[in-house]
Amino acid sequence: xxxxFARNAPAYVFLxxxxxxxxxxxxxPILASLYLSFTRYxxxxxxxxxxxxxxxxxxxxxxxxxxxxxxxxxxxxLAVPARLIMALGVAMLLDKGLRTxxxxxxxxxxPSLLGASIAIAILWRQLFAADGVVNQIMATFGIQGASWITxxxxxxxxxxxxxxxxxxxxxxxxxxxxxxxxxxxxxAAEIDGTPRWRxxxxxxxxxxAVIFFNLVLQTIDAFKxxxxxxxxxxxxxxxxxxxLFYTVYLFNEAFKFFRMGYAxxxxxxxxxxxxxxxxxxxxxxxxxxxxxxxxx
Amino acid sequence: MKTxxxxxxxxxxxxxxxxxxxALKLRRDRRERNGRILKHxxxxxxxxxxxxxxxxxxxxxxxxxxxxxxSLTLWPSEFxxxxxxxxxxxxxxxxxVFYVNSAIVTGLSVIGNLVSCSFAAYAFARLQxxxxxxxxxxxxxTLMIPxxxxxxxxxxxxxxxxxxxxxxxxxxxxxLASDAFFIxxxxxxxxxxxxxxxxxxxxxxxSPFKIYWAIILPLSLPAMGTAAIFSLIWVWEDFxxxxxxxxDIKSYTVPLALRLFLDQEGKSAYGxxxxxxxxxxxxxxxxxxxxxxxxxxxxxxxxxx
Numbered sequence: 096x097x098x099x100f101a102r103n104a105p106a107y108v109f110l111x112x113x114x115x116x117x118x119x120x121x122x123x124p125i126l127a128s129l130y131l132s133f134t135r136y137x138x139x140x141x142x143x144x145x146x147x148x149x150x151x152x153x154x155x156x157x158x159x160x161x162x163x164x165x166x167x168x169x170x171x172x173l174a175v176p177a178r179l180i181m182a183l184g185v186a187m188l189l190d191k192g193l194r195t196x197x198x199x200x201x202x203x204x205x206p207s208l209l210g211a212s213i214a215i216a217i218l219w220r221q222l223f224a225a226d227g228v229v230n231q232i233m234a235t236f237g238i239q240g241a242s243w244i245t246x247x248x249x250x251x252x253x254x255x256x257x258x259x260x261x262x263x264x265x266x267x268x269x270x271x272x273x274x275x276x277x278x279x280x281x282x283a284a285e286i287d288g289t290p291r292w293r294x295x296x297x298x299x300x301x302x303x304a305v306i307f308f309n310l311v312l313q314t315i316d317a318f319k320x321x322x323x324x325x326x327x328x329x330x331x332x333x334x335x336x337x338x339l340f341y342t343v344y345l346f347n348e349a350f351k352f353f354r355m356g357y358a359x360x361x362x363x364x365x366x367x368x369x370x371x372x373x374x375x376x377x378x379x380x381x382x383x384x385x386x387x388x389x390x391x
Numbered sequence: 392m393k394t395x396x397x398x399x400x401x402x403x404x405x406x407x408x409x410x411x412x413x414a415l416k417l418r419r420d421r422r423e424r425n426g427r428i429l430k431h432x433x434x435x436x437x438x439x440x441x442x443x444x445x446x447x448x449x450x451x452x453x454x455x456x457x458x459x460x461x462s463l464t465l466w467p468s469e470f471x472x473x474x475x476x477x478x479x480x481x482x483x484x485x486x487x488v489f490y491v492n493s494a495i496v497t498g499l500s501v502i503g504n505l506v507s508c509s510f511a512a513y514a515f516a517r518l519q520x521x522x523x524x525x526x527x528x529x530x531x532x533t534l535m536i537p538x539x540x541x542x543x544x545x546x547x548x549x550x551x552x553x554x555x556x557x558x559x560x561x562x563x564x565x566x567l568a569s570d571a572f573f574i575x576x577x578x579x580x581x582x583x584x585x586x587x588x589x590x591x592x593x594x595x596x597x598s599p600f601k602i603y604w605a606i607i608l609p610l611s612l613p614a615m616g617t618a619a620i621f622s623l624i625w626v627w628e629d630f631x632x633x634x635x636x637x638x639d640i641k642s643y644t645v646p647l648a649l650r651l652f653l654d655q656e657g658k659s660a661y662g663x664x665x666x667x668x669x670x671x672x673x674x675x676x677x678x679x680x681x682x683x684x685x686x687x688x689x690x691x692x693x694x695x696x
Contacts, residue, residue, distance in 0.1 A: 212675070267687055319539070365537055
């Protein structure tokens with residue numbers, strides 16, 4: 096017993112801050128929000144147990160919940176592939192035949208660092224406003240613009256474009272992955288006269304294990320989009336709920352209307368959605384990810 | 392006679408082959424050069440599109456109000472710094488206050504992240520203990536959890552503790568390694584360091600803390616630097632947590648202050664809003680330019696955003 100203690104004590108001392116954090120800031124709150132999701136709670140009165148009411152209401156009668164799901168899934172389905180295709184395309188251009196890629200890499204990455212800031216969200220509102228830059232550029236080509244942000248049919252696309260603009264970080268990960276593919280595979284294919292496209296589908300894609308990594312990371316990230324949607328929609332999901340991202344809806348339920356119980360139920364549904372996506376990606380990965388050299 | 396004819400034949404053939412090979416090489420070189428030029432043209436085009444919004448923001452911050460919307464030219468007819476001087480004091484509190492607040496929150500958060508995450512990473516990467524793989528798996532799972540799920544109970548708890556409208560809810564979690572990304576990043580790095588170092592130090596009677604402090608940390612400055620830069624940029628840009636926990640304008644951070652400009656859009660202070668937006672991005676851009684190599688390597692090895 097004493098030896099057990101002596102062996103483990105130093106490690107747990109180092110682990111202590113994280114352990115406290117894990118129980119008080121992660122596990123505890125997650126369980127607490129599970130409990131709150133079965134209650135009605137306005138922060139003034141004590142939580143009142145209502146069973147499954149929150150979930151039943153959410154799935155059967157809350158049209159804004161479905162709207163939020165619709166907006167968020169549409170965004171994920173558009174923004175993630177757009178960003179990844181852009182990232183992979185540019186990474187492949189940078190990977191071969193160019194000696195000076197440092198400057199390009201820096202330019203393409205910069206938006207990823209700035210993109211989450213409020214300043215950029217403010218800028219985006221103005222770029223796509225009725226009298227904004229985008230419409231002015233289109234006007235010089237004689238095209239009649241639209242009021243992109245205030246039109247419910249187009250507002251979501253401005254955020255998809257913002258997501259595409261930030262293709263830099265998956266691009267860097269792709270670049271590292273491309274470096275890991277042995278050159279001789281391409282040379283052998285070249286000698287065999289394999290066309291470029293088949294080299295891409297038969298060598299690059301299967302050996303680029305980071306695609307999987309990027310896909311999971313970017314999908315989770317896209318589900319969590321908040322700041323830009325919040326700023327561009329004035330914090331409400333306007334116009335006509337077309338920017339009612341799931342997180343924006345959750346924020347409003349919790350901190351504007353103080354329906355903490357209902358918001359907790361929303362949070363748990365989000366957690367389950369993200370968990371399902373991650374699990375599916377992991378469990379199917381062995382069928383479509385090939386590692387060049389398996390390591391522990 | 393006969394031999395010399397074949398020799399000549401051979402010589403001609405070799406010469407011909409060399410000429411063809413040379414021509415082919417020339418053609419390939421030319422094609423490759425053309426391909427390269429085409430690539431550069433394309434990449435420069437993409438760069439311009441990517442940077443245009445940022446340059447537009449910068450240019451607009453120097454323009455008089457009536458020039459911002461209306462012309463696409465980036466160059467202002469005259470450079471005016473009014474937007475900066477007036478914007479700095481346009482809100483009920485001066486931006487000096489907001490920058491000091493942001494600096495306090497960011498500085499403390501970075502310190503908290505570095506200390507607590509390197510502690511945990513050291514335990515995971517270098518120490519043997521019961522339950523290591525179990526806790527490591529738990530730590531990796533927390534990477535997936537959206538902040539929104541823990542937000543409400545955390546808020547209720549911090550409200551009870553009387554921490555709302557202080558910086559404690561923003562800073563204290565960082566001292567408890569709540570940004571598990573950095574643990575992951577540091578574990579990756581610590582694992583690569585040779586084990587013999589720890590073993591030798593252990594035989595010399597060094598305590599685990601001594602090994603952490605005198606061996607692991609000094610050898611891990613690149614990883615610590617990467618973590619410091621990322622946590623600095625992320626905390627600086629953080630919006631959701633300050634939005635929830637800071638209600639009093641005196642304690643606002645810069646992103647919250649910027650949002651106030653949007654509430655007074657009717658007053659048409661676009662120039663000032665843009666000027667302050669530019670200023671808020673300046674620290675990030677400076678850090679990016681200074682530490683670009685570290686940032687790029689950090690992403691490539693850990694896959695952070």
